[in-house]
Amino acid sequence: MTDLIETQSPKRRITDPAEALAALERAIPGLADHRRAEPAALDWALIEESLGTALPSDYKYLAEWYPTFAIGDYILVGLPEPGEEHQMLRDIHSALAVLVEAWLVPELGLLPHPAPGGLLPWAESDESDKFMWSTAGEAPQQWRVTVASRGGAWWHYEGGTVQFLAELCEGTLEPWGLRMVDPEVTPC
Template identity: 75%
Template sequence: MTDALIETRTPKRRITDPAEALAALERAIPNLVDYLRPAPAVLDWALIEEALGTTLPSDYKHLAEWYPTFAIGDYILVSLPEPGEEHLVHRGFHSALDVLVDAWLEPDLGLLAYPAAGGLLPWSESESESESESDESDKCMWSTAGDNPQEWLVTVAGRGGAWWHYDGGAVQFLAELCDNSLEPWGLRIFEPEVTPC
């Protein structure tokens, strides 16, 4: 599906503070704040992370506490846990992993699925016309290498076969993709506007 693994893109500065990363995303997508919760959701992260077998990055958790699932530009679907549905979250991750294993992985390039050491764990994808086409969507994943999820890379797999890494967190990745400071290799251009899901 791919000729070669494209290089790693590195931001000018990796944002490590979850609130700062979220503020950057809110600046990049002005109407995102229309969907801001009045108070942060209380999510049972222990239940979610125990089911997955790993701690998740704090920027993703912070985003999920303040926002429900949303789509950017009717293109990128950012699925987030909902309070009271934590017991279902692992199913979404495992469903995405099944698609990844069946249709996307490039073992010859060392691209393996989580829970393999350093394996890829999907957290977002482009929207498809139907569920049966989910293997045709672009994928955004964490490369789970290392003991610290705050240092995981984002790995992107474009439906056209382009693979690349981004040396920053998921929320910073979305912010830079939406404010055009990150070249969208293999991803289509879209309007940085949020629609609820």
């Protein structure tokens, strides 16, 4: 049975998307080399309407400035591309189906989105670790990151997506159940 470990909290939750992205760019040398010259115009209304919820502003800001990338050939951060928002939605729905079929533990309160507070995937590792939002809270900026490692460990991080990636890459976050992350970036 899967055990829910604990919750990690940052010393200070970064709420400004630009500040969070700057922290990620500091944590991953070379990431800024792949930054778009101008932010991409993404159809967030289409994505959010289809999902039935708004998404966290730090994630949206990251997606506007960066294409999909891998961190350390380990974590794939899938981001929408202009004109390909439907593909992102298919990927999310596919990931949700996998969560329902093989990962979620209803007796621990781990339910898929759109259940109240349900989990909504945003990334995964090459070892099938899952990175999701717990969609509880009045606004997406309050959502926490939930991690499900392939080894069965589940845990929460009380910060945003981009801050989570930054702290994981710089080593200030305990990688419970995850392997250490090499802070190199590969565009996909």
